[in-house]
Amino acid sequence: MTAAAGVFFAAMALDASAAAWTVETLVELIKEQREASVAFEESTYSSLLTEPVKARGFLSFVPPERLEKVITAPSQERYIVDGDRVTFESERKGVNRTVSLEDYPALRSFVEAFRSSLTGDIVQLRKTYEVTMEGSRAKWTLLLRPREVSGKSVVDYILLTGSGGRIATIAIRSPDGDRSVMTLLPGPPR
Amino acid sequence: MSRKHAIALLWVLLMAGGMWLSATHVAIHSELADLLPEGTTATQRLLLNQARSGLAGRLLLLGLEGGDVDALAEASRELSERLRASGRFTLVENGAQDIRQQRLGIVFESRYLLSPMVGPDAFSRESLRRALENRLDDLRSPLAPLVKTTIPEDPTGEFFAVVSTWSGADRPQTYRGVWFSKDRSKALMLVETKAAGFDADAQAAIQQDVRDIFASLRGRPAQLHLLMTGAGVFAVEAKQTIEREAWRLSTAAAALVLLFLYVSYRSITLVLLSLIPLTAGVMAGMLAVQGWFGFIHGITLGFGITLLGVVDDYPIHLFSHLSSRGSAAAVVQEIWPTMRIGVLTTAIGFAALLFAGFPALTQLGLFAVTGILTAAAVTRWVLPNFVPGWFLPRAITPALPAKFERLGRMKPLMPVAILLACATLFWSHTPLWETELSSISPVSEAKKQLDGQIREELGAPDVRDLLVIEGQTDENVLQYGEAAQVKLQTLRANGAIGGYDLVSNYLPSRRTQQDRQSHLPEPSVLRRNLDQALKGLPFAPDLFAPFVAAVESARTKRPLERKAMQDTALGTRIASLMFEHGGGWTAIVPLRRVADRKQLAQIVADWNMPAVRYVDLKTESNRLMSAYRDRTFLIVVCGLLVISVVLAVGIKSLTELGPILFPIMSALAVVAAVLNLSGESLSLFHIATFLLVIGLGLDYTLFFNRPEGSEEGRSRTLYGLLVCSTTTMLVFGVLAGSSIPVLHAIGMTAAVGSFCCLLFAGIMARKELYASA
Numbered sequence: 001m002t003a004a005a006g007v008f009f010a011a012m013a014l015d016a017s018a019a020a021w022t023v024e025t026l027v028e029l030i031k032e033q034r035e036a037s038v039a040f041e042e043s044t045y046s047s048l049l050t051e052p053v054k055a056r057g058f059l060s061f062v063p064p065e066r067l068e069k070v071i072t073a074p075s076q077e078r079y080i081v082d083g084d085r086v087t088f089e090s091e092r093k094g095v096n097r098t099v100s101l102e103d104y105p106a107l108r109s110f111v112e113a114f115r116s117s118l119t120g121d122i123v124q125l126r127k128t129y130e131v132t133m134e135g136s137r138a139k140w141t142l143l144l145r146p147r148e149v150s151g152k153s154v155v156d157y158i159l160l161t162g163s164g165g166r167i168a169t170i171a172i173r174s175p176d177g178d179r180s181v182m183t184l185l186p187g188p189p190r
Numbered sequence: 191m192s193r194k195h196a197i198a199l200l201w202v203l204l205m206a207g208g209m210w211l212s213a214t215h216v217a218i219h220s221e222l223a224d225l226l227p228e229g230t231t232a233t234q235r236l237l238l239n240q241a242r243s244g245l246a247g248r249l250l251l252l253g254l255e256g257g258d259v260d261a262l263a264e265a266s267r268e269l270s271e272r273l274r275a276s277g278r279f280t281l282v283e284n285g286a287q288d289i290r291q292q293r294l295g296i297v298f299e300s301r302y303l304l305s306p307m308v309g310p311d312a313f314s315r316e317s318l319r320r321a322l323e324n325r326l327d328d329l330r331s332p333l334a335p336l337v338k339t340t341i342p343e344d345p346t347g348e349f350f351a352v353v354s355t356w357s358g359a360d361r362p363q364t365y366r367g368v369w370f371s372k373d374r375s376k377a378l379m380l381v382e383t384k385a386a387g388f389d390a391d392a393q394a395a396i397q398q399d400v401r402d403i404f405a406s407l408r409g410r411p412a413q414l415h416l417l418m419t420g421a422g423v424f425a426v427e428a429k430q431t432i433e434r435e436a437w438r439l440s441t442a443a444a445a446l447v448l449l450f451l452y453v454s455y456r457s458i459t460l461v462l463l464s465l466i467p468l469t470a471g472v473m474a475g476m477l478a479v480q481g482w483f484g485f486i487h488g489i490t491l492g493f494g495i496t497l498l499g500v501v502d503d504y505p506i507h508l509f510s511h512l513s514s515r516g517s518a519a520a521v522v523q524e525i526w527p528t529m530r531i532g533v534l535t536t537a538i539g540f541a542a543l544l545f546a547g548f549p550a551l552t553q554l555g556l557f558a559v560t561g562i563l564t565a566a567a568v569t570r571w572v573l574p575n576f577v578p579g580w581f582l583p584r585a586i587t588p589a590l591p592a593k594f595e596r597l598g599r600m601k602p603l604m605p606v607a608i609l610l611a612c613a614t615l616f617w618s619h620t621p622l623w624e625t626e627l628s629s630i631s632p633v634s635e636a637k638k639q640l641d642g643q644i645r646e647e648l649g650a651p652d653v654r655d656l657l658v659i660e661g662q663t664d665e666n667v668l669q670y671g672e673a674a675q676v677k678l679q680t681l682r683a684n685g686a687i688g689g690y691d692l693v694s695n696y697l698p699s700r701r702t703q704q705d706r707q708s709h710l711p712e713p714s715v716l717r718r719n720l721d722q723a724l725k726g727l728p729f730a731p732d733l734f735a736p737f738v739a740a741v742e743s744a745r746t747k748r749p750l751e752r753k754a755m756q757d758t759a760l761g762t763r764i765a766s767l768m769f770e771h772g773g774g775w776t777a778i779v780p781l782r783r784v785a786d787r788k789q790l791a792q793i794v795a796d797w798n799m800p801a802v803r804y805v806d807l808k809t810e811s812n813r814l815m816s817a818y819r820d821r822t823f824l825i826v827v828c829g830l831l832v833i834s835v836v837l838a839v840g841i842k843s844l845t846e847l848g849p850i851l852f853p854i855m856s857a858l859a860v861v862a863a864v865l866n867l868s869g870e871s872l873s874l875f876h877i878a879t880f881l882l883v884i885g886l887g888l889d890y891t892l893f894f895n896r897p898e899g900s901e902e903g904r905s906r907t908l909y910g911l912l913v914c915s916t917t918t919m920l921v922f923g924v925l926a927g928s929s930i931p932v933l934h935a936i937g938m939t940a941a942v943g944s945f946c947c948l949l950f951a952g953i954m955a956r957k958e959l960y961a962s963a
Contacts, residue, residue, distance in 0.1 A: 042330070044329055044330055046329055046338065047730065048329065048338060048729060049329065049728045049730060050728045051728045052728075053326055053329055053330050053728060054330075055330040071331070075327055077327060077330075077331060079332050079333075084364065084365055088331070088333065090327065092323070092324060092327060093324050093327070100285070100364040100366075100367045101367065107332075107333070107336065110332070154335035154336070155335075178334075178335075178338070180334075
């Protein structure tokens with residue numbers, strides 16, 4: 001009786017862990033393991049450029065809605081998405097401007113990708129993107145293709161790679177072939 | 191056929207012709223704008239002209255409320271798209287389509303002529319290097335997809351520099367990209383109609399369209415509703431109120447007069463006979479106004495019908511003197527000298543209004559003069575021919591004179607009343623004079639409040655402060671504007687003003703554009719500077735060929751003209767800020783949040799720029815109202831003088847003048863006090879009505895003091911006077927109940943005035959001693 005029960009529960013557990021590796025689980029895991037702030041390095045490849053331009057900085061997220069990308073090198077720039085408002089500040093350009101995300105529908109779908117992956121909001125993510133996951137829990141890729149025309153105009157796809165609940169890279173490719181690759185560095189931001 | 195019959199027949203033919211003319215040729219207007227004056231100064235003319243057809247009048251402010259924010263945002267988006275597609279608007283803004291975000295082709299093409307950053311140093315190696323480094327930052331930024339397309343053509347970012355100088359005023363906050371009130375209970379929208387704000391018919395059609403489109407929004411929750419305000423909405427409401435009231439008042443007044451006549455004399459024949467001069471008077475008044483102005487205003491018509499209450503005095507005088515002793519013709523001949531003075535003086539009073547310069551008053555004056563003269567003439571020469579030989583009004587109680595004589599005991603009260611009136615006027619908290627131009631408008635207080643609220647929320651307050659810039663040509667104005675801009679920037683920087691909207695921001699003068707052209711380098715120079723600036727930067731080779739070409743094309747192209755912008759949102763903005771006026775060109779510069787008006791006026795005067803003036807619209811409109819009020823006052827005084835002269839000649843006595851005028855002048859003082867006590871400040875319409883009161887008062891006093899020779903005759907006269915004054919008070923009482931301020935003012939003044947005149951004339955009337963009694 002006890003043995004039978006033991007086998008039964010073992011089978012249940014095994015089944016659960018195997019069946020659980022879905023986009024839902026991944027997104028849930030990302031939410032659980034996300035850090036308040038994470039450093040990144042980003043390379044941008046553009047047809048306007050002969051070689052990629054690089055930037056360093058950190059990303060931070062304050063649930064539920066505040067997303068911040070701070071570039072620390074080569075120059076100081078900050079992009080803050082808070083709810084519907086996007087603020088960008090640039091020291092070099094002397095700019096400090098706030099716009100509405102709705103005024104830039106393209107930007108909106110873009111922000112949505114980050115926000116819904118980080119908050120585990122799979123419903124919202126699926127609303128904005130066609131979501132395809134490949135690989136295993138230890139090494140996965142998550143492919144996001146925008147559904148709406150406005151999103152498609154600037155984003156061909158967004159490709160995230162990672163392991164467990166940790167995102168390793170985020171690549172964004174635009175329809176004209178330009179792309180940026182962001183590598184997230186584990187550990188506290190420097 | 192007797193002479194009597196011939197006159198009757200001729201009369202019927204005339205009336206039929208007149209009715210046909212009235213029915214086919216009279217155009218009734220109900221727009222408030224038709225009643226506004228021309229203005230007494232150039233500034234006033236400019237402002238009134240702007241109020242009629244300017245931008246401020248064409249703005250409609252919309253609010254959507256009654257749902258959750260997302261439903262409101264969605265409705266706002268869809269409504270704005272549908273409105274834009276309707277083609278009725280030059281501009282539909284709900285936050286989603288800020289003018290600064292529109293990619294305006296012509297602005298992009300002309301960026302090197304429009305950008306304030308183009309100067310002597312703009313394309314040096316150092317400037318270019320800085321610009322290119324910034325573009326690299328752009329490419330690194332998350333906004334890269336949005337900005338990278340313009341980099342090859344516009345690496346120095348001139349387009350952005352141009353649009354960022356455009357003032358977006360103080361716009362409301364957005365939620366999901368749509369303007370919202372602070373508490374997010376209302377989605378807000380601003381639209382600009384192609385039709386002028388005061389074109390009430392066009393505005394009514396547009397507003398109906400907006401409502402229909404709103405009602406047909408897909409998936410609109412039923413509880414969402416639409417708020418709409420703005421000058422156009424006011425114009426429509428004013429028109430509808432005037433139309434509705436003109437008819438309601440006329441019907442009520444006419445019915446009351448006829449009913450009262452019947453009750454007083456218990457005779458249908460008398461009522462029908464009275465109608466002969468009354469209809470003639472009203473018709474003549476209508477045709478005269480139509481003939482002179484080409485249209486008759488609803489307000490004039492509403493007022494005109496109440497003229498019934500004045501001109502019915504004439505047939506009543508006739509009937510009240512009718513007795514078995516003489517025919518109607520004989521009676522009218524007998525009372526004509528007294529009646530004639532009354533008619534003439536009243537007519538003179540109204541004739542004075544013809545010189546008021548205020549279309550509303552001129553129409554009323556013309557209508558009244560024609561109506562009064564016609565009705566009197568008809569009573570004198572036509573009416574007796576219709577009075578049947580057997581007709582006799584009912585006998586009047588002879589106790590009446592005795593009752594009236596008791597009034598005489600109240601004589602000591604007169605000085606008290608006058609003193610009280612003066613004291614009231616002197617110490618009252620209610621301002622004596624009405625100075626707001628808007629007080630003419632019949633728009634309800636609730637509508638005005640809603641307007642104020644939505645304006646506040648939209649950051650589109652009623653423009654009160656302006657700079658007016660005038661010049662011979664548009665180029666002159668633009669150059670003056672640029673000179674003023676430097677000063678305005680300083681004012682904004684030190685907080686004297688919150689902001690401004692200047693035409694030169696959107697369209698630089700030709701001179702400035704040519705100056706910028708002179709700073710554009712030749713292709714070889716530019717290419718050399720660019721090559722040096724590009725050293726070590728990872729831009730693709732030849733990437734900036736479009737930039738070099740664009741600069742070269744800008745260097746040689748003709749400056750951007752106002753006309754090239756027509757039919758764009760920008761062109762509309764320019765046209766609303768600068769226009770041809772009175773043979774020259776004028777720009778108006780709305781100023782926001784003026785800290786200290788007096789100080790600002792001084793500062794602008796100190797600029798020493800004769801082409802630039804500061805105008806405070808409120809002061810200016812007050813000045814306008816005061817100017818017309820003073821003019822009306824002067825007219826009333828002149829009218830009174832002429833009336834006195836006519837009166838003195840008519841009664842062939844100077845000493846008699848005092849006793850006749852005294853009760854009337856006392857009545858005027860008491861009327862003014864009563865109006866003030868009821869919380870009304872005197873407008874030019876009250877003042878103008880004083881003339882009417884004087885006319886009425888004269889009529890009463892003359893008949894009160896008319897020797898009748900017998901107690902019965904006196905009884906009849908007094909009864910007639912009572913009926914006359916009661917009908918007058920009735921019709922003007924009806925008018926006083928109007929929600930149209932002009933009519934209300936006239937009605938109030940005339941009703942109270944009529945009562946006071948009767949009372950005072952009765953008190954001051956001389957006793958008549960009858961030999962036979």
